Amino acid sequence: MARSRTRFCPKGSECGACGRRRHLVVVEVGTDFGTACETVCGGCAERGDLPPIGVFAAAACVNAHRTHLGQVA
Ligand SMILES: [Zn+2]
Ligand SMILES: [Zn+2]
Numbered sequence: 425m426a427r428s429r430t431r432f433c434p435k436g437s438e439c440g441a442c443g444r445r446r447h448l449v450v451v452e453v454g455t456d457f458g459t460a461c462e463t464v465c466g467g468c469a470e471r472g473d474l475p476p477i478g479v480f481a482a483a484a485c486v487n488a489h490r491t492h493l494g495q496v497a
Contacts (some may be wrong), residue, residue, distance in 0.1 A: 436463030
């Protein structure tokens, strides 16, 4: 499961795991549908404490992430 940071994705307004609004980073996460991205704070990113992406959200997140990377089908 890839957990690299990505420069191409728009940052969310708060950490998806703990809700903090400071020191946010965007990380790539692997899902059943491909690679998606999530916004988390630096602390959660370091702990690997990433919010799970639901099955239905995953497909949308993966599609959105493709557009972030300029890989629009
Ligand atoms: Zn957090
Ligand atoms: Zn993305």
